[in-house]
Amino acid sequence: MRGPARYLQTVDIRAAEADDYPAFAALFPELESGDPTPKLQKWSDEIAPQTVLAVVGQEVLGYLFYQRLHDDIYVRHLVVAPGARRAGAGRALLGWLRAHKGRARRWRLNVKPGNVPAVALYRSVGMEVAHWSLALRLSFEQWSTFPEPARGVVSGLLDPELDAAAERALGLPEGQVAHARASRRVVVGVIDGAEVVGLALFDPGFPGAFPFRARTPAHARALAEGTRPHVREDDLQFVVEGDEALRAASLAAGAVIRMETWHMEGPI
Numbered sequence: 001m002r003g004p005a006r007y008l009q010t011v012d013i014r015a016a017e018a019d020d021y022p023a024f025a026a027l028f029p030e031l032e033s034g035d036p037t038p039k040l041q042k043w044s045d046e047i048a049p050q051t052v053l054a055v056v057g058q059e060v061l062g063y064l065f066y067q068r069l070h071d072d073i074y075v076r077h078l079v080v081a082p083g084a085r086r087a088g089a090g091r092a093l094l095g096w097l098r099a100h101k102g103r104a105r106r107w108r109l110n111v112k113p114g115n116v117p118a119v120a121l122y123r124s125v126g127m128e129v130a131h132w133s134l135a136l137r138l139s140f141e142q143w144s145t146f147p148e149p150a151r152g153v154v155s156g157l158l159d160p161e162l163d164a165a166a167e168r169a170l171g172l173p174e175g176q177v178a179h180a181r182a183s184r185r186v187v188v189g190v191i192d193g194a195e196v197v198g199l200a201l202f203d204p205g206f207p208g209a210f211p212f213r214a215r216t217p218a219h220a221r222a223l224a225e226g227t228r229p230h231v232r233e234d235d236l237q238f239v240v241e242g243d244e245a246l247r248a249a250s251l252a253a254g255a256v257i258r259m260e261t262w263h264m265e266g267p268i
């Protein structure tokens with residue numbers, strides 16, 4: 001049988017291995033994220049251990065890269081090869097994840113609003129749009145046009161003892177900061193008095209900060225300044241999630257929009 005229908009009911013799901021890098025590297029560009037394909041080292045160390053493949057015999061049809069947090073599973077990539085789409089491989093990969101959810105109660109991901117097949121698939125498994133996300137880029141000179149943080153606001157590397165408080169204060173899923181630390185992210189925080197009012201998980205390899213959350217635009221400026229010693233470039237890429245004030249301030253400062261996505265989530 002020709003075309004995707006030949007895959008019907010023959011798709012197997014298996015764990016990815018380091019040797020699957022060529023298949024991953026061929027599929028990754030289908031995400032159209034504008035990001036360079038992760039290198040073999042990153043694949044082997046960080047991605048492959050949390051990736052499953054949809055296969056028919058030796059042929060890799062697609063992959064799902066996910067991260068287990070405390071009560072949540074974050075779907076990072078889901079890709080099916082163009083010639084194998086609409087034959088159930090995407091649904092099978094998500095079905096595998098649901099069957100292996102462990103203690104997770106919710107799943108979440110980011111998707112481009114115009115990605116009709118993906119949004120339809122995620123809705124069909126019970127996810128809904130929770131908020132929008134914008135990947136933005138601002139030079140540090142542009143950051144200096146933001147409102148100045150009040151005296152007493154300090155930023156810098158966050159003490160791991162404050163991870164849980166930061167997650168609670170800034171609405172992040174429990175365990176996300178610990179996961180980021182284990183994945184070699186730089187964890188930057190902003191403290192105002194006794195409270196955590198800003199948090200960025202900066203990936204020097206990407207480079208970019210996601211999440212990047214702050215209570216006010218002034219706190220966001222402090223967060224950018226705290227991140228700066230770890231950034232080699234003159235500007236910072238960061239993701240704003242549903243935060244109208246930070247979006248408005250960033251665009252007023254001349255931010256370049258790199259990508260717009262929806263954050264979808266639902267019970268797993």
Ligand SMILES: CC(C)(COP(=O)(O)OP(=O)(O)OC[C@H]1O[C@@H](n2cnc3c(N)ncnc32)[C@H](O)[C@@H]1OP(=O)(O)O)[C@@H](O)C(=O)NCCC(=O)NCCS
Nearest residue numbers: 030078079080085086087088089090091111117118120121
């Ligand atoms: C999104 C993607 C992973 C879906 O994989 P897939 O294997 O083709 O999806 P499935 O065959 O399992 O489809 C499952 C459901 O998704 C929805 N769907 C899939 N393709 C669709 C399309 N072209 N139009 C509308 N709905 C679609 C349908 O609800 C479908 O169920 P149905 O076939 O019973 O109607 C695939 O299109 C893809 O790799 N796209 C490029 C990469 C990408 O955008 N990934 C998502 C990033 S967030």
